[in-house]
Amino acid sequence: MQRSLHIDPEKCTGCLQCEMACSLENEKVFNIAKSRIKVFTFHEEGRFVPYTCTQCDEAWCMHACPVEAIQLNKLTGAKVVNESVCVGCKVCTIACPFGTVNYNEDSGKVIKCDLCGGDPECAKACPTSAIAYIDANWTGLDRMRSWAARTDTSARA
Amino acid sequence: MQYAIIGAGPAGVIAAETLRKTDPQGSIVLIGGEPEPPYSRMAIPYLLIERIPETGTYLRHSPDHFQKQGIEIRQDRVTAMDTPNRRLTLSSGDGLQYDRLLIATGSRPIKLPVPGIDLPGVHNCWTLEDARHILRLAQPGAKVVLIGAGFIGCIILEALAERGVDLSVVEMGDRMVPRMMNQTAGNLIKRWCEAKGIQVHTATRVKGIESRSGPGFLKRVTGVLGLDAESGSANALGVELDNGHRLQADLVISATGVQPNSEFLKGSSVELEQGILVDNRLRTNIPEIFAAGDVAQGRDFSTGGHQVHAIQPTASDHGRVAALNMAGTDTLFQGSFNMNVLDTLxxxxxxxxxxxxxxxxxxxxxxxxxxxxxxxxxxxxxxxxxxxxxxxxxxxxxxxxxxxxxxxxxxxxxxxxxxxxxxxxxxxxxxxxx
Incomplete structure (x- = not known):
C-alpha cells in the first residue's frame, strides 16, 4: 500500500528535529538550510507548519525537466531527482507551484523530498507525531492536491 | 489514425509519447531536422562547461525509447504542405500522409541584419552543431564577443567564463535580460558580471563585423597554412559598435533572440501572427492541424491574449494538451505562464x-x-x-x-x-x- 507524509500542524512544536534528520540523512550534515522539509513559523497565529513535497500526481517538476532527471519511484510514489542526470538548469524549481524543489548551490543540482526511499527520517525524528508516514488515503494531502488541480494549466474539459 | 509531428524538441517528443499513451493503435511519425536524437537546447550550457557529454543533452536516455513506444523518428524537413489532401512533402522527396498533424517546429535564432554576420567565426548558440563550434573556438584566453544579453546570452555567459575566455557582451537594451528583468534586477546582473571581469556594453548596437585581414586574404593565408579559416588566425574578427568602440574577437556568438519556424507555412492556409495561432485546444484554424511550443501563439494565462512563450514548460504543456486533443480526449488549455529562471555566473x-x-x-x-x-x-x-x-x-x-x-x-x-x-x-x- 502506498504511504505518504501526513502533516498535522497542530501537533508541531517547532523543534526542527525533522529538518535536522532530513539534512543528516540526505546531505550528511546537521544543517537545516539543507533540509528538504521546512518548518514555517506563524508568529501571529502562534503556529508552526512543517511542509515538504506532497509527491503530487501532476508532478510539475518531473514534466518540466528537460533531461528526464526526475523520475517516479513506483514503489513509494516519490518523484526522485537522479543527481547524475540533473544538469542544474533549475526549471523544476520554478515549475513546482508548491515551492518544494530547491537548488543546492554546493552541488549545482536540485534537491527535493524523495521519502527517503520509503522510510522518511523526518517522520521518525518527530517527537509529537506532527509528521507521520501513513496510508496515503488517510492523509490531509488531498486538499493540497485539489489545490494543485486548480492551478493545472490543462484542466480537463 | 495516422499522426505526424513536425519537430523533435520537447513539445514534439512529449506529444508523441502522449499520443502513444492515449491511442495505443495509432501510427506516429516524428520528423526532426537535426541529425542527433531528440535533445534539449536547455542543456547546451552544461555541455559547454563539459559537465555533461552530448548524450547528456538527450531528451530520452534509453537508446530504444522511441522504438519501444512505436514512435518512428525520421530525420527530414518539410518542404511543402498540401492541407486539403493532408499530405506533407519532405526534403528527401518522400511524401507523408496524415490524419492529424502537429506543428512543433520551434524557433531559430534571429539573424542580426549587419554586415559580416555570416563570416567564419560568427556562430549562434542554438544547436548541438553550434555548441561544437563554440567548444572548438572558445579556448582559454580567446577573445569572445557575445552579442545579446537576453536569456540565452546570459545562460551561456557562465559557460564561456568557465572556459577561461576573454569575454565582452554587447546588448542593445538598457540593461541585461531586458525582456525578463526589470531595471533594478537587470542592472544588478550587469554589475555582477562586470565585477567578475566581463565587459558589458548595454544600450549598444553592433554595426558590423569585419574580418581583420579581409576574407579573401584570410582564406589565402589559412589555405596556405593548411588551417581552416576559423582557427587560422588570432583575433581574426573586428566587431564595430555604435558607441565608437571596436572589439577584437576570435569568436563572435550571436544570441539576439529567436523567431518561430513558420516560413514553410507561407502560402498555406494555416493562420499566422507572430506564431501559429491556436485555440484553447492548441488547434489551428484547420481542424486536423495543431501547433505546440515555440512556434505556437496560444493563450497566455496572465493576459488572456495570444502570445508566443518560447520556454520549456510551455513547450511541455502544449505538447501534452495538443496530443490529448489530437487523440480525441477533449482537453482545455488554461494558458501558458510566463516564467524564467536564469543562472548568470x-x-x-x-x-x-x-x-x-x-x-x-x-x-x-x-x-x-x-x-x-x-x-x-x-x-x-x-x-x-x-x-x-x-x-x-x-x-x-x-x-x-x-x-x-x-x-x-x-x-x-x-x-x-x-x-x-x-x-x-x-x-x-x-x-x-x-
Whole structure:
C-alpha cells in the first residue's frame, strides 16, 4: 500500500528535529538550510507548519525537466531527482507551484523530498507525531492536491 | 489514425509519447531536422562547461525509447504542405500522409541584419552543431564577443567564463535580460558580471563585423597554412559598435533572440501572427492541424491574449494538451505562464507572470544591492500577478503557485508588503494548510 507524509500542524512544536534528520540523512550534515522539509513559523497565529513535497500526481517538476532527471519511484510514489542526470538548469524549481524543489548551490543540482526511499527520517525524528508516514488515503494531502488541480494549466474539459 | 509531428524538441517528443499513451493503435511519425536524437537546447550550457557529454543533452536516455513506444523518428524537413489532401512533402522527396498533424517546429535564432554576420567565426548558440563550434573556438584566453544579453546570452555567459575566455557582451537594451528583468534586477546582473571581469556594453548596437585581414586574404593565408579559416588566425574578427568602440574577437556568438519556424507555412492556409495561432485546444484554424511550443501563439494565462512563450514548460504543456486533443480526449488549455529562471555566473534570477506590473496595481520590493539580493512582487488588488527575484533559490516555485493559483491574499497582502520574503507562509495560510 502506498504511504505518504501526513502533516498535522497542530501537533508541531517547532523543534526542527525533522529538518535536522532530513539534512543528516540526505546531505550528511546537521544543517537545516539543507533540509528538504521546512518548518514555517506563524508568529501571529502562534503556529508552526512543517511542509515538504506532497509527491503530487501532476508532478510539475518531473514534466518540466528537460533531461528526464526526475523520475517516479513506483514503489513509494516519490518523484526522485537522479543527481547524475540533473544538469542544474533549475526549471523544476520554478515549475513546482508548491515551492518544494530547491537548488543546492554546493552541488549545482536540485534537491527535493524523495521519502527517503520509503522510510522518511523526518517522520521518525518527530517527537509529537506532527509528521507521520501513513496510508496515503488517510492523509490531509488531498486538499493540497485539489489545490494543485486548480492551478493545472490543462484542466480537463 | 495516422499522426505526424513536425519537430523533435520537447513539445514534439512529449506529444508523441502522449499520443502513444492515449491511442495505443495509432501510427506516429516524428520528423526532426537535426541529425542527433531528440535533445534539449536547455542543456547546451552544461555541455559547454563539459559537465555533461552530448548524450547528456538527450531528451530520452534509453537508446530504444522511441522504438519501444512505436514512435518512428525520421530525420527530414518539410518542404511543402498540401492541407486539403493532408499530405506533407519532405526534403528527401518522400511524401507523408496524415490524419492529424502537429506543428512543433520551434524557433531559430534571429539573424542580426549587419554586415559580416555570416563570416567564419560568427556562430549562434542554438544547436548541438553550434555548441561544437563554440567548444572548438572558445579556448582559454580567446577573445569572445557575445552579442545579446537576453536569456540565452546570459545562460551561456557562465559557460564561456568557465572556459577561461576573454569575454565582452554587447546588448542593445538598457540593461541585461531586458525582456525578463526589470531595471533594478537587470542592472544588478550587469554589475555582477562586470565585477567578475566581463565587459558589458548595454544600450549598444553592433554595426558590423569585419574580418581583420579581409576574407579573401584570410582564406589565402589559412589555405596556405593548411588551417581552416576559423582557427587560422588570432583575433581574426573586428566587431564595430555604435558607441565608437571596436572589439577584437576570435569568436563572435550571436544570441539576439529567436523567431518561430513558420516560413514553410507561407502560402498555406494555416493562420499566422507572430506564431501559429491556436485555440484553447492548441488547434489551428484547420481542424486536423495543431501547433505546440515555440512556434505556437496560444493563450497566455496572465493576459488572456495570444502570445508566443518560447520556454520549456510551455513547450511541455502544449505538447501534452495538443496530443490529448489530437487523440480525441477533449482537453482545455488554461494558458501558458510566463516564467524564467536564469543562472548568470552564479547569480540566480527568476521572473514570473506580469513581472513588469499592471496598471492600477501596486507592488513591494526589497533590495540588498551589496548582496545582489532582490525581490519584487506585483499585485492587482489582493492577488499577486507577477514577481522578480535575484539570489532566491529556496521555495522559488511558490511564486508560480501564488500567481497562477490566483490565491486571494487577504490579510497576507499587507504582511507581504511588510515582509515580501514570507511567500511560503502566505501560500500555506491562504491554502488552508495552516
Amino acid at each position: 552564479g547569480l540566480i534570477s527568476s521572473s514570473f507572470g506580469l513581472w513588469m506590473g499592471v496598471e492600477g496595481g501596486d507592488s513591494v520590493e526589497i533590495c540588498s544591492p551589496e548582496k545582489y539580493r532582490y525581490l519584487n512582487l506585483e499585485f492587482q488588488e489582493d492577488v499577486m500577478v507577477g514577481a522578480t527575484s535575484l539570489g532566491l533559490t529556496q521555495h522559488v516555485g511558490v511564486l508560480r503557485g501564488l500567481i497562477q493559483g490566483r490565491v486571494k491574499l487577504g490579510q497576507w497582502k499587507d504582511r507581504l508588503k511588510r515582509d515580501p520574503s514570507r511567500l511560503m507562509e502566505a501560500y500555506l495560510a491562504q491554502n488552508a494548510v495552516l
